[in-house]
Every structure is written in C-alpha cells, then in structure tokens.
Amino acid sequence: MQLIGRTTKKLTELFISNGWGFLIPYLALYLWGWYFEISVDHLVGLFWALHLFFIVLLFTWLIPKILKKEISIFWIFIFLLFLLPGAYLEFPSDAWTHVLRILRWQTFEVVSEHTQKAKMPYFWMWTWISHLQPIQWRMGFNILSAFNQLLVAIQVYRLSRRLGFSKPWSHVQVFAFVAFFGTNIFGLRYYGLSTLPFSFTAFLASLEWTLSEKALWGRKFFGLFTLLVFMIFSHREEALLFFIIVAGLGLSQGLQKLIQWRKSQTLWGLAFLLGIQFVVGYYYFHLRPQFFSSTGELSQFTNFGNFKVWHEGHRYRDTLGLHGLVALLFALVFFKKARRLSVLTWTGTLTLLMPLTVIAVILLFHRTGQPDGLFYRILYAFPTSFIFVYGFREILGHLKISHSWSEQKKILAVFVVVLLFGIIPTRPWLGRLYFAVSLSNPERNLQYLDETVQWFKQNRKILEPCPILSDPLSGYALNAFLGTHMYYNRLNPDTISPVKELIEKNKTCGILLVDPSQLSLGQSSGLTTGLPEFLPSKIAQLAGHWNPSLADLRWYQNQKVALELQDIVKVGSWKRTPVPPFYTFYEP
8 A cells, every 4th residue: 555655646746746747648649649650539549548547646636635725725716717718719719720620630530630730739638528519519628728727827836936936926926927928918818729828838847947956957857858849749839938048047147157257348248249239130131121021021120120029019019018018127126136037037028129039030930830920929938927926026015004014915915916907908008817707708609600510510421522611700610610621701792703603613512601581681781680699799899809790690691692502402403401500501
C-alpha cells in the first residue's frame, strides 16, 4: 500500500498538480499515431484510455484536498465564470473556424489527412465529444471551453506565486488576467475552443520554469524542451513569445551587470545603438517598402519601420486598452522596486517599437507561416495584469487612509479597481470582463441549426466530392458541424448565375434553402415569419469587428432562387425534402 501511495503521489506531481503535465502523454501518443498512420478511430480509443487514467488520477489528488478544505472557493468561482456563459459561438466569429477544425476529425481515417494535423489539441477536444450526438455537441463545447480557460488560469496563478505574490494576491492576479487579457473587447473566452489556451498554458508554465531558481538545470532543460515541443504542435506563436521573453530577460540582466561595471560607458553605448537602430530602420523602410507592405498593411508602420503601437486605428492600442497603458506606466514608476516584473511587462511592447526586432519578427512570422494580421499578439508576451495589480497594491501601501487597513481589505480594494477597469468594454477602457460574462442570444449562436445538423447526420451522408449549396450563414455553420466542405453563396439573384448554371458549375448534389413558404409576402418590411427573431449582437456592436446583420437569416433570403428550384422540381429532375427547423433541401 505504501508503494502504491508513493507511486500515486509521484504521478499526481508529474501529471496533475502542475496543471500541464497530463498534456504531454497525449502529444506523445498523437505523434506516434500520426507517424505510424494509426486509424483515427483507434487513436480515439487510446486517448480515452488516457482520459480515464487521468480522471482517476485527478480525483485521487482532488478528493483529499476537498476533504481538507484546501480547494479555495475562488477556484469554484473562476470555473463557474468560465462555464456559465458557455462557449462563445456567435456568428461569424472565429469560433466557428475552430469548431470546423475540431469536427472535421469525424471525416478522416488517419491523422495525416487533416489540414490542421500539426495542432494536436483539436484532436484532443474531438475525442471528448466524438461519442455525442450533434444535438449534444454544444454542451460539450461549453465544458471544453471552460476547462481550456481554467488551464490558463491555473498557470497564471502558478506564475504569480513564482513572482512572489501570496496566495490571496495570486487570486487577484488570476481575476485581473481574465479581466484584461485579449484584444478589443474579446477576452480569453474568445479563444476557448482554439488551440491557444493549450499553447498559452505551456507558455506560462515555461516562464514559471525559467524564473525558477530551485529547479536543477538538467530537469529545467528537459521541462522547457518538452513545453516548447508542445507549443509547436499546438500554436507556434507562443514558442516565439517565449524566445522573445527569454531574450528580453537575458538582455536586461546583461545590461544590468554592464551598468554596475561601467555605468556611464554602458548608457552612452546603449544610446548609440538605439540611434543606429532607428537610422537603419528608416533607410530599410524606404529602400525596401515591399518588405513591410508584405504584411498586408503599410500604414501600421512609422517611417522608422516600427509599429504604431500607440495608434488608435490599429489593433495594438485595442490590445493594450487603458489598463495596459496604466500597466506600462506602473512598469516605469516601479522599475527600481520591481525590475524583473517591469522588464517582463515592457518586453512585448519594446519588441514592436524597436525597428530591428520588428524586422526579425516579420521574418519569423513569414518563415513559420504565421498570419500577418496577428503581430499585435506580440503584446501577449507577458500579461500586463501582473504589474497592474502590483502597482495599485503599492499605491495603497503609501496612502495614509489605508495604513490601518487589513491585508484582506487591501485585496478587496484592488479587486474592485480591477473590476472597474475590466467591466467597461468601450474605448478607451476595453475591459474584457463584459465579454467574459455576457450571455449570447441563442439565435446569434445559431442554436436553431442543431436540429438541422442532427437531421443531416441521420438522413444524409454528405460526401466531400459532392458539395451542397446554401447561404453563407447556414452553409458555414453546417460546414463546421458536419466537418465537410459545403460550398455556399449568398444566393443573391443580382450576383449569381441562374440555378441550373450554378448546379452544373459546382457539380452540387443539393441546395439547402430557408423554406420559401415561410416568406411573409406582401409585407413592406420583407421579413419572414417562422424564423428566429433577429436581435443585433451587443458584442458585435461594441467591438465593431463585423456587421451585426451578418447573423440575420432574413438577410440571405432569395425568392428568385427558390422559384427556379421549384420549377426544376416540377419537371421531376430534382426532389424537395423539408429539413427542421425551417429549411428545404433540394436534391437530384
């Protein structure tokens, strides 16, 4: 029994208590299955064996802590904060792309067939819901999104403890991260079904290991190597962020030692190198403007070849928000007192401000196949929430009014400040708490399509070489849920060919339309009855990221196409079948 107890303790320390170790066996098994062309069905079964093992191990670790009341109510609050709002699936957000990448696994025989095979977490998420009916997938997505966000929150807590914050203050740090992390009004929840939470978990864990002074070098190297491999096969961007942070820390420590040795010469040399860098950036920008324009937007650069981080018209300012600007200010004010924290905070921003590092980042993005529009994510290199909480804690410590306050009262005061900065989604605040807790209208999440997906799964097998046509909203969502390539057009008579030409050109085996019998003919509004009422998304309106009317099914109505299809049905070459809740499927 003692041997079993010691073994269980070591396994929980290795795979559970650190919050990320359990992911590595999944990656090893996935790469093995990929290399040896193991069938997806068999690999799913092997993953479930690991699922069951880790579930047992988790409860072995968790139950004693619950009985000893070592699990803080804070973590229950955080998990509910992630779970109750559900997965963010408003159309046409990026979440639908991630849903497609997850559910496409149902159509492949081996790992190598998937276009996103280099991102293991998509397969990991698929294994959890692979046994569910389509009508139940949304529930699975809600749980997966909450769990994925929780993984990141755990690593934020561990990193906070490594940086010297107490347990209560680390709880505030987790809440601040949820309140501030993201871009525009979109927070961590926006990435809930992507591979970013997994890779960011590994990234934060690698920072915690890097800052650890107790870990043996051999063990630290192996841990960091393992985490980097996991990042590469999850979301490569975080591997780049890790190298940026390590380079920033190394440069900072080197400069600190030089300043201690020869302060005057070092500062003059640093000023000279900065000047040379901007001169090189200026000439490179004007001699090779095509290099910068290859990023897709030349206007995001200054004449010196660095990014306009301060410009309101670009996503860099939208990523920082007012809380980020306050954090950068705190990093300067408290630099002497919190040197490492300040350096970590400024590293991402300085990377985008220094011309030579900008050139290096662009080259790395191009070489690694990263999308050009994501340079703003360099600002994710270190959460600004850490110095934000630290700064207000220090301010409270210097105010006379708070001298008599208990530590709990100070924590509550900073918690309220985080809440105030995080709950306001409008510019310049751009807090992400509003997004984190907002409950989406079921119609904006296209919940009515669950019935349609269930019908197709039970009654029609859509094959890849035989696409069906539909409107952009229905087609894109069904494409994601069915894991197939359903070609779709707006089916607007002003912009498309006659139906017969459309069928012949696309070699389609069906067209899915909203049932024309539900058209409210004669009404000046042109709206339809029987369709879900359109309520514009508050999130879309606040973010300005897409036109809210894109989620209005009425906008895609096309009476002319429906009438042409009815004529085709009359001659007997095609048939029509009603599809719930309000569609008609035309097929040969």
